[in-house]
Amino acid sequence: MRHFTSVRQLGNLQEAFAKAKYVKENPFADQALGKNRTLLMLFFNSSLRTRLSTQKAAMNLGMNVIVLDVNQGAWKLETERGVIMDGDKPEHLLEAIPVMGCYCDIIGVRSFARFENKEDDYNEKILNEFIQYSGRPVFSMEAATRHPLQTFADMITIEEYRKKDKPKVVMTWAPHPKALPQAVPNSFAEGMNLMDCEFVITHPHGYELDPAFTGNARIEYDQDKAFEGADFIYAKNWAAYAGENYGKVLSTDRSWTVDSRKMGLTDNAFFMHCLPVRRNMIVTDEVIESPQSIVIPEAANRVVSAQTVIKEILLSL
Numbered sequence: 001m002r003h004f005t006s007v008r009q010l011g012n013l014q015e016a017f018a019k020a021k022y023v024k025e026n027p028f029a030d031q032a033l034g035k036n037r038t039l040l041m042l043f044f045n046s047s048l049r050t051r052l053s054t055q056k057a058a059m060n061l062g063m064n065v066i067v068l069d070v071n072q073g074a075w076k077l078e079t080e081r082g083v084i085m086d087g088d089k090p091e092h093l094l095e096a097i098p099v100m101g102c103y104c105d106i107i108g109v110r111s112f113a114r115f116e117n118k119e120d121d122y123n124e125k126i127l128n129e130f131i132q133y134s135g136r137p138v139f140s141m142e143a144a145t146r147h148p149l150q151t152f153a154d155m156i157t158i159e160e161y162r163k164k165d166k167p168k169v170v171m172t173w174a175p176h177p178k179a180l181p182q183a184v185p186n187s188f189a190e191g192m193n194l195m196d197c198e199f200v201i202t203h204p205h206g207y208e209l210d211p212a213f214t215g216n217a218r219i220e221y222d223q224d225k226a227f228e229g230a231d232f233i234y235a236k237n238w239a240a241y242a243g244e245n246y247g248k249v250l251s252t253d254r255s256w257t258v259d260s261r262k263m264g265l266t267d268n269a270f271f272m273h274c275l276p277v278r279r280n281m282i283v284t285d286e287v288i289e290s291p292q293s294i295v296i297p298e299a300a301n302r303v304v305s306a307q308t309v310i311k312e313i314l315l316s317l
């Protein structure tokens with residue numbers, strides 16, 4: 001594996017799960033692999049889990065790690081080509097990228113959808129410039145359209161907790177006051193299409209995702225109906241994708257909040273969320289604090305997914 005931008009690049013899933021299991025059980029077995037190798041983690045957006053879990057994963061592999069928050073301390077970066085740079089941005093991304101490539105062996109990038117230009121977002125303009133111009137293997141720490149390290153951790157978690165060969169997994173939209181990217185739900189949908197499960201997506205009208213990601217999912221507009229018999233409830237907010245409404249908040253309807261009544265419709269489902277989560281908007285206190293909530297082990301698996309992926313990249317160097 002050279003670049004990692006989608007869970008589709010995991011290849012054979014059973015082998016990927018086996019590699020993840022080995023990493024989880026033997027976190028320090030590959031300390032020699034990363035010796036004298038440097039990971040640069042570059043953040044255009046905030047992070048708690050990705051920052052800590054990816055750094056921990058790299059340290060477990062014996063790597064040195066440099067973290068840069070682009071918006072705090074670095075020069076403000078221009079990203080548009082052809083601009084006369086007489087404004088407030090002293091440096092262009094097209095110089096910054098190859099320079100950063102000189103100082104490391106692998107680059108992790110977080111660059112969310114900006115909701116300014118749908119084409120730029122869905123062509124992964126920024127992430128692809130890193131792949132094209134850094135000269136280094138690049139992995140996504142949530143880019144415009146996907147969050148593959150999160151999804152891989154989610155897949156590992158479902159694999160660990162499932163009680164049936166083919167569990168029913170329901171991804172539900174839930175309300176949130178701000179416009180959030182589609183990266184997590186797109187990527188989760190992509191992952192569930194690869195797994196052996198019955199996959200249902202439920203959301204209000206107008207929140208349809210790109211079919212390139214939802215694939216074979218059943219779309220159910222009645223949330224209660226979707227929850228019936230579910231084994232996993234995966235909650236997430238996202239802003240509208242379709243048409244003119246791209247990047248807009250169409251609803252903050254709290255009747256979509258995941259609560260105990262709705263969880264009662266499931267087959268004692270586990271509750272999942274990538275975090276950070278807004279309590280009593282996305283999910284009630286009661287549900288997130290219930291024994292069925294597995295958000296913490298899910299977050300813990302972020303070290304496992306990152307370490308499995310970085311190890312594969314190190315092996316390819």
Ligand code: AN0
Binds near residue numbers: 142184274
């Ligand atoms: C981000 C999102 O929804 O993509 C990151 C989630 C991992 N969430 C927020 O910005 C709150």
Ligand code: CP
Binds near residue numbers: 274
């Ligand atoms: N789930 C996740 O990626 O969290 P952070 O945004 O805190 O990294």
